[in-house]
Amino acid sequence: MGQTPYLRLDVARMEANLAAAAHSCAQAGVGLRPHAKTHKCPQIAERQLAAGAVGLTVATIGEAEVFAGDGARDLFIGYPLWVDEADRSRLAALTATGVRLTIGCDSVEAGTRLAGLDVSVLVELDSGHHRSGVPAERAGELAAELSELGLDVAGAFTFPGHSYSPGAGATAAEQETAALAQARDELRSSDVETRVLSGGSTPSLAYSGTVANELRPGVYVFGDAQQVELGTIGFDQVALTVISTVVSHAGGRVICDAGSKALGADRAAWATGYGRVLDVPDARIVALSEHHTTIEWPGALPGLGSTVAIVPNHACNAVNLNEYYQLSSGGRWPVAARGRNN
Amino acid sequence: MGQTPYLRLDVARMEANLAAAAHSCAQAGVGLRPHAKTHKCPQIAERQLAAGAVGLTVATIGEAEVFAGDGARDLFIGYPLWVDEADRSRLAALTATGVRLTIGCDSVEAGTRLAGLDVSVLVELDSGHHRSGVPAERAGELAAELSELGLDVAGAFTFPGHSYSPGAGATAAEQETAALAQARDELRSSDVETRVLSGGSTPSLAYSGTVANELRPGVYVFGDAQQVELGTIGFDQVALTVISTVVSHAGGRVICDAGSKALGADRAAWATGYGRVLDVPDARIVALSEHHTTIEWPGALPGLGSTVAIVPNHACNAVNLNEYYQLSSGGRWPVAARGRNN
Incomplete structure (x- = not known):
């Protein structure tokens, strides 16, 4: 027990949530790459990987460092990083230890700054959430430009965050699927072979179509209000x-x-x-x-x-405000990547 | 410079904000007891005290420990604490070092748990914000009950947080003044001598009346959107x-x-x-x-x-999400009381 307020984690329920998502992704033949920004906790990441996740998604280099430090070997930084020299050194240090890194990108300018690193990139698509990302019809052109910089363009990703509205999950998933399919075709036209088509959010997860081959839900691990x-x-x-x-x-x-x-x-x-x-x-x-x-x-x-x-x-923000999880089974796990904002 | 995102503090502007509030409180003959939860930073508290603040307000025992550790000697925990044995030990450890502690209280049940400690209490009033606090007409009765427990009832306090709405500052301040005046009379009827009548919020500060003898703005130090x-x-x-x-x-x-x-x-x-x-x-x-x-x-x-x-x-919550202030004048100050949630 801790003094209030503190985070309480029901480990049995979390394990059930991990198993259910792992099962549905396995049945659909799609890779599960959970977004670890939700939990920021190596002990939980280990359980996701043990349950069959193909790797982890993170939002910052700092989060990548925490999970790589715990042994994660395949990380996608699902964010359009704008890197400076210090960031490049940190990314190079990660890949030097054998970590396979993939990074989001939605502009040739950002890609230029990644050139020369031993990383892959995924073109970010805006599938309707209207945050970062290019329209799918621009994906081929951007992929070609990034390839010309010498970058390995592994495919495309999108976050259908407009699923966060009542009744919107199915529609957001349809738009995600359409954007990924169009991007796949656009990349092919630009002679870029697509290995990864990545989507997913927790509210749209049940509706994800057959085009994505990786899904990146985050909140599913805990659920929230x-x-x-x-x-x-x-x-x-x-x-x-x-x-x-x-x-x-x-x-x-x-x-x-x-x-x-x-x-x-x-x-x-x-x-x-x-x-x-x-x-x-x-x-x-x-x-x-x-x-x-x-x-x-x-x-x-x-x-x-x-x-x-x-x-x-919103579980992600609550977790980021606390230092540890008090486990229903006793003991504590640290929110080790708390505040790793860059 | 730090890597983004980071907090930047314009020290000259902050000093001007501190001086302006200190000046207006001095002119009004009222004590300024800034709420340190906004900045959570000893270096800023030192400057508030140097500018004439009569003490600090904090929200938790943990915040009190941080500022007492930096030398603050007069702290008001402006929160209706519900203390357990561990909390009592922490409070006793603070007063044993000579720190003068005052604690908010809005029920006899909470007061019972404070009895025997070398602390004073202020009856919390609801002056219209409708959060914690008793109506002013109940203040005398509660003060008498707390006195019977052997507690030193120093007066009353209220937070006119309903000032946080466009055009509401003046009305909230009027209601604050009316509640403090009524509480003063009610306490007098209960034979409780009132030494402290405490109010204040940043939006209502310019309108505070002549009844309060302490004011507790927090955000004024920085300003926010x-x-x-x-x-x-x-x-x-x-x-x-x-x-x-x-x-x-x-x-x-x-x-x-x-x-x-x-x-x-x-x-x-x-x-x-x-x-x-x-x-x-x-x-x-x-x-x-x-x-x-x-x-x-x-x-x-x-x-x-x-x-x-x-x-x-909201400056308070932004500060609580960051580890340090990057100063416009160079250097960093820590958000030392970050996450001291209890």
Whole structure:
């Protein structure tokens, strides 16, 4: 036990989530490359790899260093890195130890800065999320330009993040599939052989089509309140909570000590609040400040000093605010890549 | 310089913010007790105290330990702590070194757990923010109950956090003043002598009345995008930014590498976006994910690889996500109380 607020990880539920995703990917004949930014924890990465993951996805060089340091040998940095000389040295140090590195890229300018390193690149596609990435019809042209720089273009990737809206999972997956298929054809026209077509997000996972040969969900490992409210999972699949103490009953509500300092401040427009209470589906987290959570509670309030298990809206950000996981099975695992922001 | 994203602190602007608040509090004859949760940094606390602050406010025992370790001698934990035996030992260890501790309290149950410690308490009032705290008309009754436990009740405090809405600063300050005045009278009726009447938030600071004798603003030290959008300050008073690299021009927008991992995910309903760009008032941060900021930019885009100074919506949460301040004057200060969540 730790002093509240702290992260509690139900290891059995997490193992079930890992096994379910590994099974569905194996059945579909697609490689699972989980996004490790969600958990930032070597012990969890080891279990994902043991369950059959083909490698890991990370967001920063710092995350790559942490997982490579723990023995991971095949890492995709799924981000359009803009590297400087210091970054190039860090990437070279990783590949010098035998780590196979692939890096996202959506411009020839960024690719120029990667040239000469022993890395592969994946062209980033915008399949509808409208963040980074080129339209699929531009993929062949960019792939050819990157190849001319001497870079190994291994294929293309996209993040269908517009799946994060009620009912949007299937449509986002369709657009992901269409973008990957078009990119495959465009790359072929540019004489770039496509080895990797990578997609995936947790809400779209069940709908991913037959074009992607790698999928990169992150949150599936824990589940979170967003996934519950999107209907991706039930409360009984949520493995991660923030344990919080009831400090006040002011106004007939429950005030807990897990504020945005521990939960993160994420709140999508469609969310019912700033997280959910595990096993109390009718409770509503109506306000959140740095050190306070305000909960409208159905029925009798839990007593002052009792603990409440809060499901964060967005697991990734909650994890990044905590130093360790308190395991349901006893012991702790560190959030080793916490704050490895670059 | 650090690798992006990192916190940049304009020390001259911060010093001007400190001096302005110290001056206005001195003129009003009210004690300034800044909330150190905003900066979590001993070097900044030292400057606040040197500028005349009567002590510091903190939110957790862990924050109190950090600032006491740096020499602060008068600390108010402005939070309704629910302490266990371990917490009591920590509080006793602090007071044993001569630190004067005052703790917030809004229930006799929480007070019971503080009894016997060499601390004072302030009754917490709800003056309209509707978080923790009792209504002012209940303050005398609670003060009497706490006194009967042998606790030194030094007065009352409130956080007028409903000032965080456009145009609400003056009204919130009026309600703060009314609640403190009523509590003072209620405590007097309960034969509790009131030494401290404490209020204050950054948006309401300019409107605080003549009843409070201590004020506890936090964000004033840096300013942030919320304060700019509330009209509390201008861009030219913002001392804290997150320096970020432009990694993509996808969709004709600016994609930067400072996501919610560095800025925090705070976004009030009335905010224009997920932060602001310093000195580019017409830029709009329209989307934020853990590692990406999406900015709609007026006119020619800043080049790939250039840096952009982003003003976070909520300085406290942004600070808590970073390890250090990169000073405009050179050097670094640590965010020493980062993650001291309990």
